[in-house]
Amino acid sequence: MTAETAAGRRRLALAVLAAASLALSACAQVPTSSPVGTSPPLAGAEQEQDVPLYVPAGPVRDAEAPEIIRGFLAAGVGAQDDYAIARQYLTGDASADWDPHRRTVVYSSQPTVTRVDEDGTYLVQVEIDSIVDQNGIRTAVPSGTTEAWELTVTDVDGQRRISAAEDGTMLSGSQFAAIYAPHELYFFDPTFTYAVPDVRWFINRGTTAAAMTRALLAGPAEPLGGAVVSAFPAGSGSQLSRPTVPVTDGVASVDLAASTVDGMDSDRRERLRQQIEMTLEGLSTVESVEVTVDLDPLAVEGEADHLEPVEVNPSKGTVQVGVDPTNRTLAFFQGLSVTPVGGLRNVSALDPVEPAMNRARTDFVFLTSDRTQMYRADTEGTLKQIVSGISLTRPTVDGLDWAWTVDSGSSSRIRAVPLGDQEDGTAREVSTPWLTSDETIRALQVGPTGARAALLVESEGTVSLRVAGVVRGEDGVPSSLTDPQTLETTVPMRDVFWIDDVTLAVTDYADDAEDKIEPQVISLDGTRRTLNPLAGLTGFSAGDSQSFYAETENGVYLLLGSSWRSQELTRPVRDLAFPG
Template identity: 35%
Template sequence: MRGAGKLTRLAGALLALVLILLTSCAQIPRSGPVGKSTDESAGKPNNAPVFFPVAPRAGAGPEAMIEDFYLAGSGYEDDYAVARQYLTQASSVKWKPDQRVLVFRSARVVRTAVENVFNYELDLAYSVDADGIATPLPEGSKESIPATLTKVDGEWRIAEIPDGTAIPEQTFKVIYGAYPIYFYDPTFTYAVPDMRWFIKKKTVKAMTSALLGGPAPYLKGAVVSAFPSGMKLARESVPVVSGAAQVDLTAKELVDASNEDRLRMQTQLALTFRSQPDVINVELRANQDLVRVEDDGSVLPPVRDKDVPAHQIAVSNNDLVRYENNKLGPLPDIQSVRALAPRMPAESPVSQAAAFLNAGRTTLYSILPGQPARALTTRAGLSRPSFDRYDWVWTAGPGSNGATEVLAYHPAGTAPGANVPAVTMTPPWLAGRSIKEFRVSREGTRALVISELNGKTSVQITGIIRNGDGTPRDLTAPITLLSARAPDRGVWVNDTTVAVMKSSANDNVTPELLSLTSGAPQQLAPWPGLTALSAGNGPTEIYGQSTEGIFQRLGNGWSPQLKGAIDPAFPG
């Protein structure tokens, strides 16, 4: 196969990606006759793309047939009607394009030793499964898709091909979008986003199906859904009629549910459809009959993207201080811990408890108002403490046998001299890893984990599984975020974004924003000697610390704030 021919075909196919401007909708009437019903157009932006693929070309060879078939796989209209023309009749019936999407940076067709069998070799950027769960992949990630061809009426056709499609990365970013579907924390107090990738013209139905299918694997056990397991759509569409998304569910489960549960279902769908401008409200239906949901005030809407308090805890003159409004002051009712040489402090977002490490990062201490500090654990290389909304303080380090352990303690409410409730977890995916950072998300269902194994750094998000009283029990197998560097510091910025960096007292440091909505890191402005990182509510409230003081992110640079304090951290 000649490279120039491939590039020509690829360019031609990409030029066929036409953005159709849809006519704008008038204001939806609040009275009068029932309006227009749409099954899959709900929520699509005005520039929702439509791909017009090329049909099979007479006389095309098997290599060109495979390339053109996968390029035609970007044409999702009419159930991939054009792409199916590249298949034999039997293969066209069996092929399920929506099982997965392989998103490639580059691709080529390679002959195998078996006659009429070829491999479509991909350098993968993402893999997206049938539920829209995307896995970003580093450069150099390879996969080969086998294809068996045969001649039909003198023309090559594909007789055997795995389910799914494979499309170029740039095409994928135009056709697909990242959308959050929402679940609840176990107390139904907070909304937790679960990012999925869907075709932009098919979002409402896809979102609903994904929501009914349950959370992504890394969130299973950490979040809950108002929808019982096994509940399904009663029909394969979600019409939107005059702004109302009509979600038609299997009757028995919906009718048997309490009004409180139905209200939570409706709220969960409304949160999920927030990104869809054509959807104004949600109707629950059972076999097309409207099911009444009474909002009697018994269910409060969940908090989305929980805020943290505006102040920070820090260390100044070798003691704990509060950093607020660009000034330093004492922590209320907290005794001096200067004799313990505190570093890397944390403050609870729900009580006045604080925690910190000693200078050697070998001992974790907690301190409560009116009480002296107490040692919680001693071991080598502890990670900076992090409080969750249940008032547990977390750290990680090697156990007595060298295995990596994640530790959680609950000092608040514990009398002096009494044993502090403690939990030790040894998730198998952390075996052999050295944890550099462990930070719990603001709603308490997830944690950012930065760890190193054999010199290779991973940035991951894990789910936190708890008992009914909030006591931590386990961590889920995580998802991995791609970073351009090997960070050793990280903080939550909001419910879908973390900031990370490779700290250095001597070199320029370039922090990055890693988003669950995108595989590409966003680099912030470099700054010399950054050794600590903190974040408040959103990307504008990111702080860095060097020997020159504390700096706040300002546009594409950093603005000096304060000297004399180190290791700042917002509550959490």
């Protein structure tokens, strides 16, 4: 069924419901809990250890249609044996047609079941939170979004059974959290420098490894499409030779169809192996991966040792860069020590603010205090203006050593400049074709792998957090940002920071010393947590392992547990930033 057809059916069903509002009807709420137990293992499939599974009840004899529908929806939590219990509520033909894996709807309010007509048609209506597709891609929906599913009930040997049902399952938020878990698939940045994680959601059961592998073969989720590359060619029909990925004694066995690797050279086959290994070794049950093609070992002619290994989860380290206000120079901050950055030209006349640096701590950028110029400085003594504009945003340096800022005074033009010996050092404009004329980019930071950009976009006084993919050539030169996804936040925002490649922090800044600011941490898996407030917060930085620093007019603070603790520094420092 196409999305258009399904949508049409749902609109028709709603119209029929409205017309029949005075007719015979039956309404009831669907239960959101089921007994919890442990199902028997699936024969021949790999097993996740000690994972509790919901074990719903089967149909009750002589149950009426609404009860059958409620039981069917409640049985959607029982994924074992390919939803065998849920299928007991269906007729034989409906069971053969029903695809529970197509999508999972996560609802935020109790579903209701309403009879539409005398022909056994019923409508399930529900307010939803998100939808997970068959490849584990979870899409959050705006608050207040509703969905309606049409089902038909008929008599089979004197018992009510469902003869037509929408593909997919419905789960409450608590049920979803209990049986699903986020996992990371891995793709490559176009230069094959970094492994880029792509967060997906899969049911915790014996088929998780197979589901992850199939999703990996299907390609990246938006907004990473166009921003990352896969060893599996897009649209190639890449597939497994067998539907399962068994895990035996910690070894996951992935058997690919021959058509998947036909025409691949040795380098690409080795990248394919790396991609599968990085993805599946994230499972607690997998220690190593064996890749075969139609049960024969994956052939890699010669040695692929010449391939540079890609970096997974690049670290920011513990050193930050900041500005020493006593002499207006750039300084390193680590522990409680503030030390000058050696090898730099004197920048005090430029009155630097908002510095940023690369991971090697050799190249730096900063703004002048009026935010009209961005300068580059390095430990070889280079000092050069590289961008000029109006209301430039806080600079960011990505993992491929490109420095970024946004010229907020000229239709939010994004400017990116290569550092070091790359290219010619000329600023390039990175296009955002999705940005409308009434939207302004207020903050930008590019993620550690350079594959994602986080942006705060203001429109009509409202600021939203968006994450886009960074489109680059094989040489790493950025050209555009993909259509972004919007992440829900619940705090005022003036700046955004990457903690790692799948986690962000946003914060407002205080207008006075009494203004209490609550930064918030947002993960690409959809989870959020709000940090304790700090009065007078004027600066913020986020490092590895969610180490958070904040600044006020009184100095620097470190978040310890849930409390902000003042740091006794060797000398003052401001505008702190980890690499990135």
